[in-house]
Amino acid sequence: xxxxxxxVGVGPGxxxxxxxxxxxxxxxxxxxxxxxxxxxxxxxxxxxxxxYLEPEGVRRLLFALSGDEAAQRRNWxxxxxxxxxxxxxxxxxxxxxxxDPNVYSTFTYLVRAVREELPExxxxxxxxxxxxxxxxxRSGMVLLEGDERLALLPFTAGExxxxxxxxxxxxVVCYKGGSRLPGVLGVAEEAGRLDGAVYGSRLxxxxxxxxxxxxxxxxxxxxxxxxxxxxxRA
Amino acid sequence: xxxxxxxVGVGPGxxxxxxxxxxxxxxxxxxxxxxxxxxxxxxxxxxxxxxYLEPEGVRRLLFALSGDEAAQRRNWxxxxxxxxxxxxxxxxxxxxxxxDPNVYSTFTYLVRAVREELPExxxxxxxxxxxxxxxxxRSGMVLLEGDERLALLPFTAGExxxxxxxxxxxxVVCYKGGSRLPGVLGVAEEAGRLDGAVYGSRLxxxxxxxxxxxxxxxxxxxxxxxxxxxxxRA
Numbered sequence: 215x216x217x218x219x220x221x222v223g224v225g226p227g228x229x230x231x232x233x234x235x236x237x238x239x240x241x242x243x244x245x246x247x248x249x250x251x252x253x254x255x256x257x258x259x260x261x262x263x264x265x266y267l268e269p270e271g272v273r274r275l276l277f278a279l280s281g282d283e284a285a286q287r288r289n290w291x292x293x294x295x296x297x298x299x300x301x302x303x304x305x306x307x308x309x310x311x312x313x314d315p316n317v318y319s320t321f322t323y324l325v326r327a328v329r330e331e332l333p334e335x336x337x338x339x340x341x342x343x344x345x346x347x348x349x350x351x352r353s354g355m356v357l358l359e360g361d362e363r364l365a366l367l368p369f370t371a372g373e374x375x376x377x378x379x380x381x382x383x384x385x386v387v388c389y390k391g392g393s394r395l396p397g398v399l400g401v402a403e404e405a406g407r408l409d410g411a412v413y414g415s416r417l418x419x420x421x422x423x424x425x426x427x428x429x430x431x432x433x434x435x436x437x438x439x440x441x442x443x444x445x446x447r448a
Numbered sequence: 449x450x451x452x453x454x455x456v457g458v459g460p461g462x463x464x465x466x467x468x469x470x471x472x473x474x475x476x477x478x479x480x481x482x483x484x485x486x487x488x489x490x491x492x493x494x495x496x497x498x499x500y501l502e503p504e505g506v507r508r509l510l511f512a513l514s515g516d517e518a519a520q521r522r523n524w525x526x527x528x529x530x531x532x533x534x535x536x537x538x539x540x541x542x543x544x545x546x547x548d549p550n551v552y553s554t555f556t557y558l559v560r561a562v563r564e565e566l567p568e569x570x571x572x573x574x575x576x577x578x579x580x581x582x583x584x585x586r587s588g589m590v591l592l593e594g595d596e597r598l599a600l601l602p603f604t605a606g607e608x609x610x611x612x613x614x615x616x617x618x619x620v621v622c623y624k625g626g627s628r629l630p631g632v633l634g635v636a637e638e639a640g641r642l643d644g645a646v647y648g649s650r651l652x653x654x655x656x657x658x659x660x661x662x663x664x665x666x667x668x669x670x671x672x673x674x675x676x677x678x679x680x681r682a
Binding site: 232344356365375 | 459462463464465466467468469471472548549550551552553556557571572573574575576577578581582584585588589590591592593594595596597598599600601602604605609612613616617
């Protein structure tokens with residue numbers, strides 16, 4: 215009889231944006247896993263977890279953030295083996311992930327890798343506040359009202375999908391601009407959607423930036439940045 | 449010197465999906481306003497609030513859900529006057545709203561009406577879990593991974609926008625199907641997107657329904673229903 219794995223969305227950075235259900239899942243778990251990058255820096259998920267739990271019950275899983283796919287695959291496999299071992303012991307496991315575990319989350323990949331080790335693993339998730347929602351709140355931007363529509367896409371999907379979305383949707387949210395932020399903003403400028411757009415990074419943690427997207431135009435975006443193109447209705 | 453108004457997203461129904469920040473905002477408020485429909489039924493937002501607060505500090509604002517626009521406007525104005533009066537007394541006010549206060553929320557309309565009474569009113573929001581996220585979690589559906597894109601739209605935007613979204617986006621979320629649910633599912637069937645789609649209503653509360661969208665095809669949807677069209681990857 216194997217244990218159970220819960221992916222807990224801990225929100226974008228502010229520990230208070232954790233849900234009560236997420237907090238309970240973390241507290242009731244025998245083991246809480248957190249992802250760490252290969253820089254050794256304490257990650258955002260871990261910071262939120264450590265705001266509520268003692269470090270003894272927290273186990274770090276190493277994931278490479280670099281582009282080295284072989285290293286990434288090796289990390290996934292090793293992480294999955296560690297989680298699967300705990301599940302085989304019948305342990306209740308939680309994996310803390312920033313944002314929501316079903317929205318661009320490492321949890322999706324972890325589950326896939328764990329199921330290769332332990333196909334019968336029981337898995338569930340607890341939703342978490344996404345960066346899009348936090349940026350809307352911090353910048354005073356209403357995301358949607360009435361009959362409006364929203365498109366959420368990563369800039370890694372390419373310029374053309376962003377262009378089409380900007381041409382059709384009242385609100386467009388672009389993640390993962392990263393070093394390509396100038397490209398994102400250039401497409402928006404062409405589409406006449408740069409005014410009123412907001413840029414955010416490191417939401418809720420030290421070094422937070424929330425500013426008009428136009429002011430972010432000259433810089434390289436943070437790895438986890440968010441741009442919301444709205445109509446400045448708020 | 450006027451008080452401050454915070455829109456608190458209390459999530460889709462399950463009181464545990466409230467964030468810790470939302471809980472603090474509710475507890476610290478001098479007055480907590482909750483919307484109620486004209487049926488007198490305790491609303492979802494109120495139920496979550498009453499899971500944590502004594503009823504004495506909670507004030508109900510009447511909003512007509514019916515199609516009578518004149519009655520609706522009258523209700524908004526009366527609600528705004530009540531909130532503005534509390535703000536003029538320097539009170540810290542919270543307004544509890546289901547889901548997220550920046551996503552199809554009554555809070556947006558309330559703020560607009562309050563500002564007509566009291567233009568200098570200070571306003572902020574605390575994000576909340578949306579029905580889309582809760583349904584993804586409860587149905588085991590991954591909303592987004594890698595370079596995928598998501599479109600979120602209300603069916604009240606019409607059939608054609610839904611058709612275009614289904615033709616372009618990996619994940620499409622449709623709100624407010626209501627009595628037009630058969631229309632939503634008909635468009636999806638034509639687009640070959642009905643398989644793997646999930647339908648949800650009354651998430652986290654009594655009478656919850658989470659089922660394959662195909663099984664919901666014969667019925668009239670609930671007023672607050674959600675359909676997620678994905679690719680059945682989870």
